[in-house]
Amino acid sequence: MSGTLVSLALIFTQLSLLAFGGGNTILPEMQRQVVDVHRWMSAQDFGALFALAQAAPGPNMMVVPLVGWHVAGWSGVLVSSLAKFGPSSLLTGVVLGLWKRFKDRPWRRVVQAGLVPMTVGLVAASAALIAHATDRSWGLAAITAAAALAMMLTKLHPLWLLAGGALAGLAGLAELG
Numbered sequence: 001m002s003g004t005l006v007s008l009a010l011i012f013t014q015l016s017l018l019a020f021g022g023g024n025t026i027l028p029e030m031q032r033q034v035v036d037v038h039r040w041m042s043a044q045d046f047g048a049l050f051a052l053a054q055a056a057p058g059p060n061m062m063v064v065p066l067v068g069w070h071v072a073g074w075s076g077v078l079v080s081s082l083a084k085f086g087p088s089s090l091l092t093g094v095v096l097g098l099w100k101r102f103k104d105r106p107w108r109r110v111v112q113a114g115l116v117p118m119t120v121g122l123v124a125a126s127a128a129l130i131a132h133a134t135d136r137s138w139g140l141a142a143i144t145a146a147a148a149l150a151m152m153l154t155k156l157h158p159l160w161l162l163a164g165g166a167l168a169g170l171a172g173l174a175e176l177g
Helices: 002-018 023-037 043-055 063-101 106-134 138-153 158-170
Strands: none
Touching (some): 043 063, 043 106, 106 138
16 A cells, blocks of 8 residues: 555656646646556546546646545545645745746746647647547537537536536437447
8 A cells, every 4th residue: 555655646746746737737647647557547437537526616636636535545635635736836836936036037928928838738638638538439529529619619617518418418418329
């Protein structure tokens, strides 16, 4: 068990420092580590935990303690949460001080402009990974596509889309294909 906790700590500490542009940017690597490398769960289980975390109120990275719980119970929750949120919080504090200190420097605008497309790409990769892991039929893929379009084209709250997806699943639409 202690080896598992050490592995959780190492994985989530690394992910903490790589979560540039938001927590969802590290989902592909998190999924790769817990599903492919350590085989702690299936891709479908990871997708289900991610969906549960997104439905819950609070930070969008609630999937971290859920993965910790799945892998090692309460100890896993504590280790994964501290490892994921601690290092990035400390680094953010240091960088924010420097960012304010150099607020009038021309290079700051260039850095900021370059970070935007990188962050968008990382978030898009996360979305593709979760969709690939969970869309096991044409019906599920259609529900995912409809929800993505609704998010891009409307101002619907995500919980309405989750409810719509649940209703589509209850109606049997997810089993098509």
